Amino acid sequence: MPNIYAGELVDVSAEVLAELPSIARTSGHAFCTIGNGHSAWQMAICNTLSRGEKVLVLDCGRFAAIWGYLAEASGVEVEVLDSEAGRGVDPAAVTERLSADAQHKIKAILMVHADTASSAVNDLPAIRRAIDDAGHPTLLMVDCIASLGCMPYEMDEWGIDLTVGASQKGLMVPPGLGFVWAGQRAVDAYETAGLRVGYFDWTARMADGPVYSKYGGTPPVSHLFGMQESLRMIAEEGIENVWSRHAVLAGTVHAAVATWSAPGGIDFYVTEPSERAHSVTTVLTNNIDADELRHRCEHGAGVVLGVGIGDRASHSFRIGHMGHTNPPVVLGALATIEAALKSMDAPLGGSGVASAAEAIAQHL
Numbered sequence: 338m339p340n341i342y343a344g345e346l347v348d349v350s351a352e353v354l355a356e357l358p359s360i361a362r363t364s365g366h367a368f369c370t371i372g373n374g375h376s377a378w379q380m381a382i383c384n385t386l387s388r389g390e391k392v393l394v395l396d397c398g399r400f401a402a403i404w405g406y407l408a409e410a411s412g413v414e415v416e417v418l419d420s421e422a423g424r425g426v427d428p429a430a431v432t433e434r435l436s437a438d439a440q441h442k443i444k445a446i447l448m449v450h451a452d453t454a455s456s457a458v459n460d461l462p463a464i465r466r467a468i469d470d471a472g473h474p475t476l477l478m479v480d481c482i483a484s485l486g487c488m489p490y491e492m493d494e495w496g497i498d499l500t501v502g503a504s505q506k507g508l509m510v511p512p513g514l515g516f517v518w519a520g521q522r523a524v525d526a527y528e529t530a531g532l533r534v535g536y537f538d539w540t541a542r543m544a545d546g547p548v549y550s551k552y553g554g555t556p557p558v559s560h561l562f563g564m565q566e567s568l569r570m571i572a573e574e575g576i577e578n579v580w581s582r583h584a585v586l587a588g589t590v591h592a593a594v595a596t597w598s599a600p601g602g603i604d605f606y607v608t609e610p611s612e613r614a615h616s617v618t619t620v621l622t623n624n625i626d627a628d629e630l631r632h633r634c635e636h637g638a639g640v641v642l643g644v645g646i647g648d649r650a651s652h653s654f655r656i657g658h659m660g661h662t663n664p665p666v667v668l669g670a671l672a673t674i675e676a677a678l679k680s681m682d683a684p685l686g687g688s689g690v691a692s693a694a695e696a697i698a699q700h701l
């Protein structure tokens with residue numbers, strides 16, 4: 338392990354912290370927590386809110402709701418506005434709810450960009466417009482853990498006040514780092530945030546101090562080397578090209594699922610094509626035994642499918658297509674799933690693999 342006080346690690350840390358804002362497309366401040374995504378959620382809550390204040394959680398699956406549980410456990414009042422099943426959040430419902438909050442009791446909106454459980458994606462510029470239409474001053478705080486480095490995200494242009502990320506998905510580094518990007522309005526809220534606590538407090542992390550002050554102690558040495566490499570890989574490919582690669586691979590997965598679809602069998606969970614994430618796809622299996630399908634893929638062919646989450650657990654699975662991935666990986670996974678479906682005599686509308694190959698062919 339290198340010296341943590343001087344030399345290479347200091348340079349690596351400086352490079353990572355300097356590059357992080359470009360990933361969220363912000364000129365705001367980037368903070369790093371040594372922890373998982375939950376630690377970044379907690380850091381966001383502690384530095385912007387006070388006990389007894391109210392937040393509105395816009396949930397379209399599972400993860401915004403869990404962020405809300407953390408807020409509630411931290412002493413914040415939480416109201417949840419759910420989307421319709423299989424849909425992103427309805428901007429009109431946001432305008433309606435905020436318009437009814439004449440006294441501006443709602444201090445912040447907590448929501449995700451892409452929900453990893455449902456695979457629904459929210460139209461963030463439309464949510465921003467919905468807030469502005471209501472003339473409401475709420476902070477807009479967005480969890481991009483399942484979309485950063487996968488889907489277009491423009492924190493400043495879209496008027497987002499705070500972004501939460503983590504190392505383990507589109508950023509391609511093992512779990513262990515959380516990130517919070519704070520725009521000016523979030524930093525203003527921090528000035529008076531009553532929930533500020535020693536470890537997560539931004540004060541020392543924001544100051545021009547030694548490297549360990551940026552991390553609340555010993556820096557996460559190995560993860561920082563990983564992040565340096567990941568950010569260099571993204572810069573080398575070009576972030577717009579990274580987004581395009583994910584769009585092509587998502588289109589490939591969606592083409593396969595659409596063709597497999599059959600009554601009583603495979604179907605999309607997210608009903609509106611424009612609301613399907615480019616990083617993960619939740620697939621309903623209906624009468625097909627999802628546990629058996631995952632078992633055959635994993636133990637018969639070494640492909641691990643994501644488990645269904647929540648009330649869809651027994652009749653769905655998820656395909657991850659984010660981060661360090663490419664056509665051979667995705668086509669291989671789809672072909673394996675199709676083979677497993679055939680081995681189970683599952684009803685199939687057609688060969689999803691053929692459709693996936695056609696989708697990829699248009700981009701070769």
Ligand SMILES: Cc1ncc(COP(=O)(O)O)c(C=O)c1O
Nearest residue numbers: 373374375400449453480482483
């Ligand atoms: C969108 C989203 N937010 C938050 C989390 C929580 O992150 P972690 O499990 O690293 O605490 C996850 C984890 O999968 C996620 O997908």
